[in-house]
Structures are given as structure tokens and as C-alpha cells.
Amino acid sequence: MDFNSTNIPINESNFKPKFYVIFIIVLSIYYFFSPILSQIIINIFRNNFNFDELNLLSELFYRLFLPNFSILLILFLYILLIEERKLGFLFIGIKKNFALSNIKGLILSIIFLFLLVFVFIIKDQVIFFKFNSEFSFTTVFQLLLVFIFIYIEIFFLEILYRGWLINILNSRYNIYLSLVLASLLFTLIYFIEYQRLGIYLLYVFIFNIFLSFMFLIYKNIFVVTSFHAFYKFLKQYVLSIEDMEIKLNSIFYTGIDINNAIYNIENSKYSLIIIISLTIVAFMIYNSKNKNN
Known part of the structure; x- marks a missing residue:
């Protein structure tokens, strides 16, 4: 299950569709087949189990787990x-050390978030972290539960986009075009879901190319999953610099000062410059590894 120097087809499919066919397949999965299956599962659960819809666990199940499952x-x-x-080709690196893979992802996500926030320190000369006084041990348990579901959600998405989509695109196109097309498709889905434009959408596009290079460099789905999951969790539930999918008390409030919060940090030209720079570095590392191989 190793990548070769220029592409990643593993256990290649005889069915090698063009991009527009893959585009139709993905949209059909997202907006036709998956909603039908989700509704069937919801009906089964509601008929056989007494779920309180206001309960955190059921909210996590219905909003984060079920659609992606x-x-x-x-x-x-x-x-x-x-x-x-x-x-089997979907689960690249599954036999590698699970704990070590996740530690790598955690460290990389912390470094990445530090770079994003550090730009505001340079630009505004100061950064303000306010501890949430309403934070409690109950909140710790809730946050742990949220992180587990975020990790599962991201793992499912990485299987789709990194495990399968890049693989099937690379069966027809070169690896670099495959990364761009996979990121383009993810960005389109993201736009349909959230209707966000401008710098933020461009950031999402470049960020997904960056994730794909990370996947190619480490050849490990868990490193990418861990990085992506910790990145999402830390910015939403620890630093509170992005909207939360599930509303909870975050650990900190992050801002320029007590009255000006840093929010939606990715919708910034500085963050865009950072992600473009890191993607170029990842591209160079990937090319260097290929030459050495």
C-alpha cells in the first residue's frame, strides 16, 4: 500500500470517470442518497429508542455523525x-502507530494555529486571552465528547476526499491536477452548505490542497485526520475564533483586547498568505521526497 513517486493509485478501479462524472457522483451521494439513508436511520432510531433531541449526545449523533456516516x-x-x-485502499497508514500519528497531527495543528494567531500579534502588537469564567468540569466532559465526534466526522470526510477522491481522480489525471480538482469539489460543497464567498472560500480551497499534500507526504490518513480534527476543535472550542457547530462554552475568548474579539480568523488576507506559503512548502517537501525515492 505504498504510493509511488508520481501518483497514488492503489488497487486501481477499472472504472475511471472524468471529473464531471465524479462531480455528479459526489453531489448525488451528498444531496440524494445520503439524506435518504440518514432519514431511514433516524426513523429506525426514533421508533426504537427514546432520544431527547436536546441532549448533547443525540445532537452530536444527528448533526455530526449520522450525515457523514x-x-x-x-x-x-x-x-x-x-x-x-x-x-482497503481507503485506509492508508492504518497499520502505523495510531497514537504517534495523532500526536503528529496535534503538534502540527498547534503550530499551524499559532502561526495564524501570531499574525494578529504582529499586526496589532497585542493579543488578549480571556478565560471563560463559566467553564466547569461538566464542560470538560462535554468538550471531550464533542472532540470524539469531531474526530469521527473528520475521519469520514478524509476517507472521502483524501482516501477515495484523490485516488479516483489520479487514475485519470496527474497527481497535481487531482489535488486541485479534489479541493475544488470540496470547496463547492462547502459553498453550497454555508454560502460563504471571498477570502474565506479561497482559504478553504488552498487549505484542502495543503491537507492533500500532508496526506501524500505522510501517507497516513490518521495524521491528516488528527491535524484537521484538532485544528477545528482548538479554533472553535478552545480559542473561540470560529462559529461552533454545537454550542458550548469555550475555554478561552481570543481577541485584540477585551472589547475586540478575533473571529473567523480564516477570513483574513494574512491567514490566506500563511496557508499559501505553507502549501508551497508542503509542495516542495513532497517533490523533494519524490526525487529522493
């Missing part, structure tokens, strides 16, 4: 029935 299940069926190949 349905997408992944439909993807598995598609690969088995249409592409007619086994699923």
Missing part, C-alpha cells in the same frame, strides 16, 4: 458495486 456508507457501496474493488 451515511455519506461514507454510500461511498463504500459505490466502490464495492460500481468500481468493484476492495475498500
Whole structure:
């Protein structure tokens, strides 16, 4: 299950669709098959279990787990029935040390977030962290639960975009075009979901190319999952610099001063410059590793 120097086809599919066909497949999974499957599962659960919809666990299940689980299940069926190949190629690096992979992802996410926040320190000369006085041990348990579900959600998404999408695109296109097309498709889905434009959307596009290079460099789905999950969790629930999917008390409030919060940090030209710079570095590292191989 090793990548070769220029591409990543592992257990190649005989079905090698063009991008517009893949585009239709992904949209169909997201907005037709997955909602149907999700509704079936919801009906089964509600008929057999007494879930309180206001309960945190049920909210996490219905909002973070179920939609992405349905997408992944439909993807598995598609690969088995249409592409007619086994699923093992999706789980690159699964036999590597799980704890070490996640520690790498955590360290990289902390460094990455530090760079994003550090720009505001340079620009505004000061940064302000206010500890949330309403934070409690109950909140710690809730945050741990949220992180577990975020990790699972991100793992499902990384299987779709890094494990499968880049692989199937690379069966027809070169690796660099495959990364761009995969990121373009993710960005389009993101726009449909959140209707955000401008710098933020461009940041999302470049960020996903960066994640793809990280995947190619480490050849490990868990490093990318860990990085992405910790990055999302830390910025939403620790530093409170982005909207939370599940509303909870964050650990800190981050700002320029007590009256001016740093919010939606990715919608900044400085953050865009950083992610472009890091993506160029990742590109150079990937090329260097290929030459050495």
C-alpha cells in the first residue's frame, strides 16, 4: 500500500470517470442518497429508542455523525458495486502507530494555529486571552465528547476526499491536477452548505490542497485526520475564533483586547498568505521526497 513517486493509485478501479462524472457522483451521494439513508436511520432510531433531541449526545449523533456516516456508507457501496474493488485502499497508514500519528497531527495543528494567531500579534502588537469564567468540569466532559465526534466526522470526510477522491481522480489525471480538482469539489460543497464567498472560500480551497499534500507526504490518513480534527476543535472550542457547530462554552475568548474579539480568523488576507506559503512548502517537501525515492 505504498504510493509511488508520481501518483497514488492503489488497487486501481477499472472504472475511471472524468471529473464531471465524479462531480455528479459526489453531489448525488451528498444531496440524494445520503439524506435518504440518514432519514431511514433516524426513523429506525426514533421508533426504537427514546432520544431527547436536546441532549448533547443525540445532537452530536444527528448533526455530526449520522450525515457523514451515511455519506461514507454510500461511498463504500459505490466502490464495492460500481468500481468493484476492495475498500482497503481507503485506509492508508492504518497499520502505523495510531497514537504517534495523532500526536503528529496535534503538534502540527498547534503550530499551524499559532502561526495564524501570531499574525494578529504582529499586526496589532497585542493579543488578549480571556478565560471563560463559566467553564466547569461538566464542560470538560462535554468538550471531550464533542472532540470524539469531531474526530469521527473528520475521519469520514478524509476517507472521502483524501482516501477515495484523490485516488479516483489520479487514475485519470496527474497527481497535481487531482489535488486541485479534489479541493475544488470540496470547496463547492462547502459553498453550497454555508454560502460563504471571498477570502474565506479561497482559504478553504488552498487549505484542502495543503491537507492533500500532508496526506501524500505522510501517507497516513490518521495524521491528516488528527491535524484537521484538532485544528477545528482548538479554533472553535478552545480559542473561540470560529462559529461552533454545537454550542458550548469555550475555554478561552481570543481577541485584540477585551472589547475586540478575533473571529473567523480564516477570513483574513494574512491567514490566506500563511496557508499559501505553507502549501508551497508542503509542495516542495513532497517533490523533494519524490526525487529522493
